[in-house]
Amino acid sequence: xxxxxxxxxxxxxxxxxxxxxxxxxxxxxxxxxxxxxxxxxxxxxxxxxxxxxxxxxxxxxxxxxxxxxxxxxxxxxxxxxxxxxxxxxxxxxxxxxxxxxxxxxxxxxxxxxxxxxxxxxxxxxxxxxxxxxxxxxxxxxxxxxxxxxxxxxxxxxxxxxxxxxxxxxxxxxxxxxxxxxxxxxxxxxxxxxxxxxxxxxxxxxxxxxxxxxxxxxxxxxxxxxxxxxxxxxxxxxxxxxxxxxxxxxxxxxxxxxxxxxxxxxxxxxxxxxxxxxxxxxxxxxxxxxxxxxxxx
Amino acid sequence: xxxxxxxxxxxxxxxxxxxxxxxxxxxxxxxxxxxxxxxxxxxxxxxxxxxxxxxxxxxxxxxxxxxxxxxxxxxxxxxxxxxxxxxxxxx
Numbered sequence: 001x002x003x004x005x006x007x008x009x010x011x012x013x014x015x016x017x018x019x020x021x022x023x024x025x026x027x028x029x030x031x032x033x034x035x036x037x038x039x040x041x042x043x044x045x046x047x048x049x050x051x052x053x054x055x056x057x058x059x060x061x062x063x064x065x066x067x068x069x070x071x072x073x074x075x076x077x078x079x080x081x082x083x084x085x086x087x088x089x090x091x092x093x094x095x096x097x098x099x100x101x102x103x104x105x106x107x108x109x110x111x112x113x114x115x116x117x118x119x120x121x122x123x124x125x126x127x128x129x130x131x132x133x134x135x136x137x138x139x140x141x142x143x144x145x146x147x148x149x150x151x152x153x154x155x156x157x158x159x160x161x162x163x164x165x166x167x168x169x170x171x172x173x174x175x176x177x178x179x180x181x182x183x184x185x186x187x188x189x190x191x192x193x194x195x196x197x198x199x200x201x202x203x204x205x206x207x208x209x210x211x212x213x214x215x216x217x218x219x220x221x222x223x224x225x226x227x228x229x230x231x232x233x234x235x236x237x238x239x240x241x242x243x244x245x246x247x248x249x250x251x252x253x254x255x256x257x258x259x260x261x262x263x264x265x266x267x268x269x270x271x272x273x274x275x276x277x278x279x280x281x282x283x284x285x286x287x288x289x290x291x292x293x294x295x296x
Numbered sequence: 297x298x299x300x301x302x303x304x305x306x307x308x309x310x311x312x313x314x315x316x317x318x319x320x321x322x323x324x325x326x327x328x329x330x331x332x333x334x335x336x337x338x339x340x341x342x343x344x345x346x347x348x349x350x351x352x353x354x355x356x357x358x359x360x361x362x363x364x365x366x367x368x369x370x371x372x373x374x375x376x377x378x379x380x381x382x383x384x385x386x387x
Contacts, residue, residue: 040359040360040361040362149335150301151301151302152301152333152335156339177339179337179338179339181335183302183333185302185304185331185348188348188350188362190331190333190346190348190364192344192346192366194337194339194340194342194344196339196340203340204337204339204340204342206344206346206366206368207364207366208346208348208364208366209364210348210350210362210364212360271375272375272376272377273374273375273377276377
């Protein structure tokens with residue numbers, strides 16, 4: 001009788017090996033993105049008046065056109081960090097990805113990204129925790145939660161501070177939500193950003209970049225020191241262009257021989273039909289061989 | 297080696313050509329790797345296609361060159377308007 005009971009219990013445990021297989025299969029579906037990654041950065045969006053491909057609305061364009069390159073020399077801007085969504089794009093962006101551990105249990109609750117320039121860090125929680133209240137403080141790296149879709153880590157970031165989309169003053173508001181996809185292709189890592197901004201964009205703005213696995217990479221510290229107010233820019237002033245007064249706004253379009261208004265962004269300019277419209281638009285004659293003013 | 301959930305294309309036996317419009321070349325020894333990935337964006341509802349192209353050329357490059365392109369899926373082919381190549385039009 002007892003022997004039969006034991007046999008029955010043993011039969012009831014037939015599925016245990018399958019349970020052991022379950023977590024290992026999920027782990028197999030995730031790529032190993034941890035470690036040191038060296039950027040392959042080709043900067044773009046460096047020219048004042050180059051808002052091509054950005055679905056800007058009028059408010060965003062007005063902010064961009066009023067931006068002056070000397071603003072980066074204001075003391076409050078000198079050590080201002082970039083959020084990851086632009087920091088990985090425009091700066092010296094050696095990248096380190098480490099597991100984020102719960103301080104008490106030491107269980108992994110997500111991933112931590114560390115970028116060289118200004119050393120911004122972003123924690124991506126993958127343990128299912130909710131985003132904080134809409135009234136919670138906004139931070140440079142926002143608040144991120146994510147999950148795996150096959151080999152791709154997908155995460156959503158909100159609670160961001162206002163920042164820039166480009167190095168030349170195209171704004172990204174604090175109302176933005178950024179969807180990021182980290183995908184490993186062999187020894188390459190691709191990061192795709194999809195930026196939704198109800199304040200300054202009419203459609204999502206997508207862009208991506210690549211890194212190469214670099215296990216011997218050393219990311220040095222990035223100390224930053226502000227110079228006193230008035231050292232570079234006259235104290236009490238904020239360099240800017242008033243509306244309609246930006247005299248370098250069209251240099252980019254003139255240099256490249258494209259219609260001036262086509263360089264100022266907008267969702268319409270991102271669709272193929274716009275090519276026909278461009279052919280009906282006037283192009284400013286090139287008046288100088290001197291290169292347009294470049295910022296950054 | 298990871299489980300592939302994208303299309304990887306490797307092209308060899310290319311004729312020499314240009315990497316950029318300003319004359320930066322690639323040689324006949326170049327290898328082109330393209331990774332095609334498509335995914336939905338649940339936040340905006342768009343479906344995106346991203347293409348990462350990696351050019352390796354032992355003759356003219358000392359490291360792989362990366363370029364990216366991204367496409368948004370449109371509901372119809374209204375924007376598809378291929379034009380013939382004309383020698384007298386700038387490109």
